Amino acid sequence: MGETREMALKGRKVIVTGGAGFVGSHLSEALVDIGADVICLDDLSAGKMGNITHLSDRPNFHFVKLDVCDSGPRMDELFKGTDTVFHNAASKKNICLINPQRDLDVNAAGALNLVQKSVAHGVRKFVHASTGSVYGEPRIFPTNETHPFEPVSYYGVSKLAGERYVDVFHKLHGLDTTILRYFHVYGPRQESNEFGGVVSIFLRRITAGLNPIVFGDGEQVRSFTWVRDLVAANLASAVNPRATGEAYNVASGIRVSVNELARGMLDILDPEGRLQVEHGPPLLGDIMNFDVDSRKIREHLGIGFETEFWKTLTIALSDVQAFLGDISGPQQAKAVS
Numbered sequence: 419m420g421e422t423r424e425m426a427l428k429g430r431k432v433i434v435t436g437g438a439g440f441v442g443s444h445l446s447e448a449l450v451d452i453g454a455d456v457i458c459l460d461d462l463s464a465g466k467m468g469n470i471t472h473l474s475d476r477p478n479f480h481f482v483k484l485d486v487c488d489s490g491p492r493m494d495e496l497f498k499g500t501d502t503v504f505h506n507a508a509s510k511k512n513i514c515l516i517n518p519q520r521d522l523d524v525n526a527a528g529a530l531n532l533v534q535k536s537v538a539h540g541v542r543k544f545v546h547a548s549t550g551s552v553y554g555e556p557r558i559f560p561t562n563e564t565h566p567f568e569p570v571s572y573y574g575v576s577k578l579a580g581e582r583y584v585d586v587f588h589k590l591h592g593l594d595t596t597i598l599r600y601f602h603v604y605g606p607r608q609e610s611n612e613f614g615g616v617v618s619i620f621l622r623r624i625t626a627g628l629n630p631i632v633f634g635d636g637e638q639v640r641s642f643t644w645v646r647d648l649v650a651a652n653l654a655s656a657v658n659p660r661a662t663g664e665a666y667n668v669a670s671g672i673r674v675s676v677n678e679l680a681r682g683m684l685d686i687l688d689p690e691g692r693l694q695v696e697h698g699p700p701l702l703g704d705i706m707n708f709d710v711d712s713r714k715i716r717e718h719l720g721i722g723f724e725t726e727f728w729k730t731l732t733i734a735l736s737d738v739q740a741f742l743g744d745i746s747g748p749q750q751a752k753a754v755s
């Protein structure tokens with residue numbers, strides 16, 4: 419997508435839900451740079467102010483602490499005059515194992531609330547973050563968007579319900595929607611506690627002088643996707659009419675096993691070989707194989723994806739502090755009950 423198209427968002431009011439989280443903070447940053455009037459909405463249940471402090475003095479950035487399930491007058495006030503909603507707030511996978519009811523509330527009822535508000539307030543565009551987990555354990559490879567929905571986790575079920583509400587609002591009310599199914603996102607500011615991504619968790623351990631722990635035999639394959647490719651997918655979806663009513667896989671297509679990742683990160687971060695890969699028990703519901711077909715978003719929206727995984731990772735890992743983000747901020751992801 420050309421820069422001129424993204425620039426169409428300049429001066430427009432946009433809401434980024436989950437804006438203090440990992441993906442949402444990168445998206446907020448890009449939108450602030452474009453010159454959009456950004457409302458960063460987050461309840462801080464998992465997100466951190468530390469992820470967005472660098473944006474706080476930008477005049478077109480506004481943080482609002484609010485629950486996406488809130489249907490009251492404060493939400494109506496925020497939606498007034500909104501051009502685009504980027505819905506990234508979610509109760510995440512590991513949290514779901516502890517509290518599936520919260521998942522249902524946030525991921526399904528929260529999405530329903532936001533599409534209802536979008537229709538009521540004449541929002542032009544609704545871009546919805548979903549997940550590859552809606553497919554469950556894939557059985558058709560490469561997995562494209564027509565794969566049956568067979569989630570094997572509470573998270574997958576609740577996210578599927580959320581994206582189906584979004585789709586129904588497109589069909590019944592003509593809301594201009596796009597569903598983006600993310601896979602194994604990595605990049606700076608990803609949570610590195612037990613609710614975080616595997617790259618950040620390994621990084622945290624290795625830099626603390628601890629062995630990375632791989633659950634199961636480590637042969638499970640992941641399709642790691644650079645966070646800025648997701649930002650590009652969100653922006654393109656917001657401005658390209660081709661994306662109307664579509665659902666896209668947003669995955670790099672890179673296939674790396676967790677063993678390869680752990681060994682590769684040790685090569686980069688521990689060249690003296692002091693540490694080694696450790697194995698733990700397999701995780702319940704862990705999906706073994708991913709081979710994701712992202713041709714549709716490449717063809718429709720021209721998203722290129724960062725294909726040089728190890729090169730990108732090596733550059734990203736050269737600034738450990740930036741990668742792990744502000745770890746002095748509230749680590750509220752643990753307060754899930």
Ligand SMILES: NC(=O)c1ccc[n+]([C@@H]2O[C@H](COP(=O)([O-])OP(=O)(O)OC[C@H]3O[C@@H](n4cnc5c(N)ncnc54)[C@H](O)[C@@H]3O)[C@@H](O)[C@H]2O)c1
Nearest residue numbers: 436438439440441461463464465485486507508549600603
């Ligand atoms: N990171 C990944 O690998 C990945 C993969 C697939 C899908 N996704 C999806 O991408 C989106 C962003 O994920 P992320 O990795 O940035 O997660 P994250 O946990 O870093 O960010 C989610 C944000 O949502 C906020 N939030 C949670 N419940 C809320 C509520 N009720 N009201 C308002 N805010 C609330 C949290 O405080 C947090 O800041 C989510 O929809 C997630 O399901 C992420």
